[in-house]
Amino acid sequence: MLASIFIYGGINALRQAEGHAEAAKPVLDKVGEQQDKLPDALPTDPVSLVKIDAGVKIAAGTLFAFGKFPRLSALALVGSLVPTTVAGHPFWEAKDPQQKQEQLIHLLKNAGLAGGLLIAAADTEGKPSLGWRARRAAEKASKQAQKATEKASKQAHKASKQIQSTAASARDVLPV
Numbered sequence: 530m531l532a533s534i535f536i537y538g539g540i541n542a543l544r545q546a547e548g549h550a551e552a553a554k555p556v557l558d559k560v561g562e563q564q565d566k567l568p569d570a571l572p573t574d575p576v577s578l579v580k581i582d583a584g585v586k587i588a589a590g591t592l593f594a595f596g597k598f599p600r601l602s603a604l605a606l607v608g609s610l611v612p613t614t615v616a617g618h619p620f621w622e623a624k625d626p627q628q629k630q631e632q633l634i635h636l637l638k639n640a641g642l643a644g645g646l647l648i649a650a651a652d653t654e655g656k657p658s659l660g661w662r663a664r665r666a667a668e669k670a671s672k673q674a675q676k677a678t679e680k681a682s683k684q685a686h687k688a689s690k691q692i693q694s695t696a697a698s699a700r701d702v703l704p705v
Contacts, residue, residue, distance in 0.1 A: 531645055532594035535606050538613075539586030542579055549583075550575035553616040585609045593649070603650040607643050614639040 542549045557575050572578060589605035592598050618639065620632035657665070 531642070531649070532590040532606075534642070535586045535590035535609070536594065539583040539590060542583035542586070546576050546579045546583070549579040553579060553612075555619075556612070556616040582609055582613065599654075600650050600652070603646040607646045607650065610639055610643050610646070614643075 554575050557573075557578065567573065572581070585605055586609050589602040589609065593602040593606065614636055618632045618636040620629050620636055623629035623632050
């Protein structure tokens with residue numbers, strides 16, 4: 530269900546790329562000042578960026594909906610949601626109080642979606658986290674090493690007793 534809004538939004542952005550590009554243009558113009566620092570292979574025209582963003586939304590949303598790479602797809606959707614929210618819902622620029630309220634509501638909705646995606650990105654599906662598994666493996670290895678050390682110590686003590694016993698027997702048998 531969470532993925533549906535991204536898939537729909539991505540399809541809508543592909544169908545109306547020019548309109549979405551026009552809405553994103555003010556933000557892209559501000560970022561455009563840093564354009565000389567970007568790699569040459571990265572497209573900078575608004576229509577291409579909107580299409581790339583739409584592709585990310587469709588692909589990551591579909592993967593997320595089918596439960597394939599859910600953590601990675603959730604992070605990709607968050608990465609796509611942030612610039613979309615900043616470009617699409619600049620409530621701070623609205624002059625009309627009604628429009629300002631609407632844009633703020635959309636921004637807060639997107640913040641809620643981002644929160645849900647971040648929870649999904651951190652979810653291990655009931656499996657312990659990598660850190661927990663690493664600590665547990667270290668504890669297990671430590672216990673096994675301790676047991677091996679204790680066993681080796683007992684065997685060394687037993688061997689020492691056998692050597693002492695053999696030496697005592699040899700002294701009794703051999704003339705001194």
